[in-house]
Amino acid sequence: MTILDVRNLSVDYETEQGTLRALRDVSFTIEDNKIVGVVGESGCGKSTLISSIINLLANNAVLSSGEIIFQGKDIVRLSEDEMRDILGVGVSIIFQDPMQTHNPVLTVGRQMMDIQYRDKTSKEKKKEAAIDMLRVVGIPDPESRLSQYPHEFSGGMRQRIAIAMALMVKPSLLIADEPTTALDATLEVQIIEKLRELQGKINCSILFISHHLGVIAELCDEVIVMYAGEIVEHGDVRDVFHNARHPYTQALFACDPGRIKEKSKNLPTIKGSIPNLIDLPSGCIFKHRCTQRISVCDTSPAMHRVSEKQQAKCHLLTQGKN
Amino acid sequence: MTALLRVSNAVVRFPVPGGLMQNMLFRKNFIEAVSGVSFSIEEGQTYAIVGESGSGKTTLARAVAGLHHADEGSILYEDVDLVGLAEKQFKKYRRHISMMFQDPVGCLSPRLTIRSIITEPFKIQGIKNKDLDAEAKRLLEMVGLSLDFASRYPHQISGGQARRVGVARALALNPKLIIADEPTAGLDVSIQGELLNLLMSLQDKMGLSMMIITHNLNIVKHISDKMGIMYLGKIVEEGSTEDIFTNPKHPYTRALLSANPEPDPDAVIDRIRLVGEPPSLIQRPSGCEFHTRCPFAKDKCVTTAPQVTTSHANHSYSCHYS
Numbered sequence: 293m294t295i296l297d298v299r300n301l302s303v304d305y306e307t308e309q310g311t312l313r314a315l316r317d318v319s320f321t322i323e324d325n326k327i328v329g330v331v332g333e334s335g336c337g338k339s340t341l342i343s344s345i346i347n348l349l350a351n352n353a354v355l356s357s358g359e360i361i362f363q364g365k366d367i368v369r370l371s372e373d374e375m376r377d378i379l380g381v382g383v384s385i386i387f388q389d390p391m392q393t394h395n396p397v398l399t400v401g402r403q404m405m406d407i408q409y410r411d412k413t414s415k416e417k418k419k420e421a422a423i424d425m426l427r428v429v430g431i432p433d434p435e436s437r438l439s440q441y442p443h444e445f446s447g448g449m450r451q452r453i454a455i456a457m458a459l460m461v462k463p464s465l466l467i468a469d470e471p472t473t474a475l476d477a478t479l480e481v482q483i484i485e486k487l488r489e490l491q492g493k494i495n496c497s498i499l500f501i502s503h504h505l506g507v508i509a510e511l512c513d514e515v516i517v518m519y520a521g522e523i524v525e526h527g528d529v530r531d532v533f534h535n536a537r538h539p540y541t542q543a544l545f546a547c548d549p550g551r552i553k554e555k556s557k558n559l560p561t562i563k564g565s566i567p568n569l570i571d572l573p574s575g576c577i578f579k580h581r582c583t584q585r586i587s588v589c590d591t592s593p594a595m596h597r598v599s600e601k602q603q604a605k606c607h608l609l610t611q612g613k614n
Numbered sequence: 615m616t617a618l619l620r621v622s623n624a625v626v627r628f629p630v631p632g633g634l635m636q637n638m639l640f641r642k643n644f645i646e647a648v649s650g651v652s653f654s655i656e657e658g659q660t661y662a663i664v665g666e667s668g669s670g671k672t673t674l675a676r677a678v679a680g681l682h683h684a685d686e687g688s689i690l691y692e693d694v695d696l697v698g699l700a701e702k703q704f705k706k707y708r709r710h711i712s713m714m715f716q717d718p719v720g721c722l723s724p725r726l727t728i729r730s731i732i733t734e735p736f737k738i739q740g741i742k743n744k745d746l747d748a749e750a751k752r753l754l755e756m757v758g759l760s761l762d763f764a765s766r767y768p769h770q771i772s773g774g775q776a777r778r779v780g781v782a783r784a785l786a787l788n789p790k791l792i793i794a795d796e797p798t799a800g801l802d803v804s805i806q807g808e809l810l811n812l813l814m815s816l817q818d819k820m821g822l823s824m825m826i827i828t829h830n831l832n833i834v835k836h837i838s839d840k841m842g843i844m845y846l847g848k849i850v851e852e853g854s855t856e857d858i859f860t861n862p863k864h865p866y867t868r869a870l871l872s873a874n875p876e877p878d879p880d881a882v883i884d885r886i887r888l889v890g891e892p893p894s895l896i897q898r899p900s901g902c903e904f905h906t907r908c909p910f911a912k913d914k915c916v917t918t919a920p921q922v923t924t925s926h927a928n929h930s931y932s933c934h935y936s
Contacts, residue, residue, distance in 0.1 A: 333802040334773065432890070446891060447667055473800065476666040476829040477873040478888050484875070503802050506832075506875030529879045547803040550832040550877045555856070557814045559807035559836060 294361075295465050295497045296322040296345070301358035303340050303349065310570045314340045316521050318358070319595075322465065327491065327498040329512035329529065331505065331544070335566055336518040338501050342467050345499075346383055347375055363464065380410060384458035385467040390451035390475075394442035400453055401438030407460050425456040428493075429486055448479035452486065459490055466491075467499045472507060480504075484511050505548045509533055517541045520566045520577050523595075527602030537604040539582045576607065584608060617654040618791060618823045619678065619711075623687035624651045624697075626670075626677050630896060645895040647673040649847035650687070655791065655840075660817070660824040662834045662855065664870070665844030666892060671827045672716065674844070675793045678825065679713045680704050691791075709739055709787040714794040718776040722768040728754075728779055729764035735786040753782040757812060774805040781812065788820070795827045810837055831874045835859055843867045846895065846903050853929030863929070863936040865908050902934065910935060 303315040315337045322328050330338050343349045345360060347367070359366045362382060367375050387393045395403055404422035411418065419438070426434035429452040442450060451471060458466055468487070472480040484507060491498055502508055508515055508529070515532050517525040517540065525538040536542045543562045545551060552559070564581040567573050573580065575590040582589070588607045596609045626648040648670045655661045663671045676682045678689055680696060689696045691707060699707075712735075715721035722731055732753050733746040750764050757778040768776060777797065784792055797813070798806040810833060817824060828834060834841055835855060842852040843866065851864040862868045869886040876883060888907045893899050899906045905915040914934055924930040 333804060334800075449891065477831060477870055477875075478666065481873040481875070481885065504875070505803070505877040509877050509879045509881070510875045533877065533879050544803065545877070547807050548832070548877050549803070549807070549836050550874070552836065556836055557811075559810055561807040561811065562804040 293324045294321050295324055295363060296499075297359075297361040298345075299359045299361065301341075301344060301360060302356045303337075303344055304354045304356050305350070306352045306354065307570065312569045313572060314353075314521050314569060315344070318521075318523055320516055320523060320526055322497045322499060325491070325495055325497060326514060327488075327500055327512045329500045329502060329508035329515045330518060331502065331508055331515060332518035333544075333566060335520070337521040338518060339469070340521075341518075342385070342469055342499070342501065346379060346385060346467065381461055382463055383465045383467065384461060384463040385469065386451070386454050386458050386471045388470040388473055390447050390454055390471075393454050394450060396442055399439050399441055400445070404438070404453075404457055404460065407457050410461070421460065422456075425460055426453070428459075428490065429453070429456040430482075431456070448475055448482065451475065451479075451483055455483070455486065455490070459494055459496075462494055463496050465499065466496050467501075469501045470503065471500075473503065480507065487511065505533075505545065506550050517544070521569055522577055522605065524578065524606070525602075525604040527599075527604075531599065531602040535602075537598050537602065537609060538578075538606050539584050539608070540578045541604070543581075543583075576605075586611070616657060617690075618657045618692065619825075620654040620690040621678065621687070622652040622690075624648055624674070624677060624684045624689060625686035626673050626682050627685045643896070647847055647895065648677060648684075651842075651844075651847070651849050652687075653842050653849060653852060655823050655825060657790075657823055658817070658821050659839045660826060660837055662826045662828060662838035662841040663844060664829060664831065664834060664841060666829065668892060668895075669844040670847035671844055672795055673847075675713070675795050675825065675827050679711055679793050680708065681713070705739070709735070710789050711791045711793065712784040712787065712789040714777075714780045714784050714792065714797055716795040716799065718773055718780055718800075719768055722776060722779060724768055726767075727764065728759075728766050728768070728771070731768075731779060732782045732786055735783065739787060741787075749786070753786060756785065756816070757782045774801055774809065777801070777809050778812070781809075781816070785816065785820075789822070791823045791825065793825045793827070796829075797826065798828070798830060798833060806833070813837075831871065843870065846893065846898065848903070848932075850904065850933075851929075851931040853931075854927060857927060857929045861929075863923075863925070863931040864904075864933050865910055865936070866904050867931070869909075902932070904933075 299319050301315055301318045305312040305314055332338055344355060355368060360368050365378060367378060401422060405418045408418045423434045431437055431449060431452060472483050500512055512529050515529045516523055519540045525532060525541045536545055546560050549559055562581055576593050579585050579589040593605050593607045595603050595605045597603045598609055625646055627644040627646050630643040630645055651674055665671050673682060677684045684697045696707060729750045733750050736744055751761060754761055754763055759778055798809060826838060838855045841855045841858055842849040845866050851867045862871050869888050872885045886909060890907050893906050901917045902915040902920050905911040920932045920934045922930050922932045
């Protein structure tokens with residue numbers, strides 16, 4: 293079953309310089325029990341995408357077109373209250389910085405009980421549920437730690453508490469916005485393995501945002517590659533990592549120092565910078581930085597299905613050259 | 615090759631606020647954030663310090679840069695001991711040792727233009743016979759920013775550009791040693807590559823020595839000559855980067871290296887799993903301080919602290935059983 297179906301979503305920001313077209317015609321689906329990764333440079337629209345799903349868009353943002361269908365309902369067209377009822381029980385999010393996600397003046401226990409405010413059970417039951425969930429994410433001695441404040445926990449523990457809180461409502465969709473960037477490699481692996489394990493237990497789907505290609509490869513079933521507000525490639529994680537079809541995906545992977553086995557003091561980069569989204573260039577959005585550019589790139593390419601599980605937005609694919 | 619910087623048995627302590635009684639008895643508790651660290655950096659070489667958050671990496675860097683006072687040990691810069699120098703005497707060494715801070719935008723004053731930021735070192739050091747406009751131009755060119763950046767403010771530039779400004783400021787007085795604290799945190803792979811290439815080429819041109827603090831193992835492999843792994847304020851393993859990546863000895867190093875996710879969905883990684891949480895610096899574990907999390911710990915590790923073993927090629931580690 294499809295949990296989330298985003299169709300032709302476009303989001304603009306009204307700025308003093310003009311309309312900034314942050315997301316353009318973004319479409320994808322997330323199926324039951326799948327972990328979908330999103331990669332792309334800063335400024336590619338990853339955060340705008342999450343904000344539109346959970347209705348946290350900035351005041352100057354306009355959702356100019358498209359539908360976001362969550363469990364069969366288009367949440368864009370709902371009233372605030374209806375949307376809250378659906379998202380409140382259906383979607384949870386883990387933010388990037390574990391040091392700033394918790395309220396510093398409330399105990400962890402209080403925050404974990406507050407998050408269950410929709411459940412019509414007794415305080416004791418809620419406390420038990422909080423203790424259980426902390427145990428699940430591997431916090432030792434959870435009973436006594438409930439009365440502690442966030443600053444008494446390490447970064448890795450705080451991120452696990454954030455995961456525990458996000459999962460308290462048993463969401464069908466968990467959004468994780470770079471949850472491991474602030475952590476070092478050993479803790480990063482712990483968090484990834486915990487997410488995988490819990491996903492199996494709770495049967496939720498995960499939308500996982502990260503810069504770290506290694507983490508995406510290890511955790512995700514599918515990967516979406518975004519560039520300057522568009523999805524340029526989407527497919528099964530194996531297909532995309534082993535056989536990237538879009539020149540941007542190829543260039544991005546080539547830049548990953550984790551993939552370069554020989555020691556090198558001159559690391560590959562993608563020449564140029566992302567286009568100005570206020571004054572969009574015509575044609576393919578990546579053409580200025582693309583090393584395989586051809587004349588037809590001055591017109592916009594359409595998403596092309598290269599196999600059952602992989603699609604990419606590049607003219608070379610229809611020209612039979614890539 | 616001569617060592618530019620030689621740190622031996624450096625200790626940095628911070629007071630821990632105690633209770634009322636304790637304060638009345640004038641008895642203070644301390645944590646040792648850096649606890650007897652020794653290492654040296656050769657001229658023109660790059661030394662990487664790796665370790666989890668809270669392991670004392672940043673404190674060590676700040677002690678070398680003279681931003682924290684080392685309580686014990688010596689920090690020899692060209693055979694002058696910097697520990698215990700009064701601020702006035704230290705000032706002349708500040709132009710030799712400069713620092714790039716962790717938070718790229720936060721370390722730039724929001725009220726100053728980029729030109730003022732990168733030329734401020736000249737003012738602080740009282741260098742009057744320089745044309746500051748010419749210097750600003752030289753520095754911006756060196757880090758690959760166009761001249762119109764001079765009149766911008768920090769909020770008008772991107773994270774990657776802010777890093778470059780940080781590099782320009784650090785290089786203003788032609789230092790011999792650059793300390794870079796997490797120089798690429800939060801950057802995506804392409805921009806990360808650009809910044810590292812810039813640092814490497816400047817190192818070649820100017821014969822800089824560098825000390826890089828990071829938890830990104832993928833970049834350490836490419837850019838550093840030697841590396842030290844820190845755990846609880848001590849260096850537990852040290853050696854040439856190549857040696858450590860091919861033949862890690864200390865169980866913590868092995869866990870850290872094996873935790874690094876591979877950008878390949880089909881990679882089979884034989885991981886060494888650590889148990890538990892990093893212990894508190896207030897109550898350090900007995901014996902080998904890593905025994906509480908070490909999967910190979912035996913009785914001896916609980917009681918006896920291991921000696922430093924030096925194998926070939928100055929590869930040294932402190933473990934009873936490696």
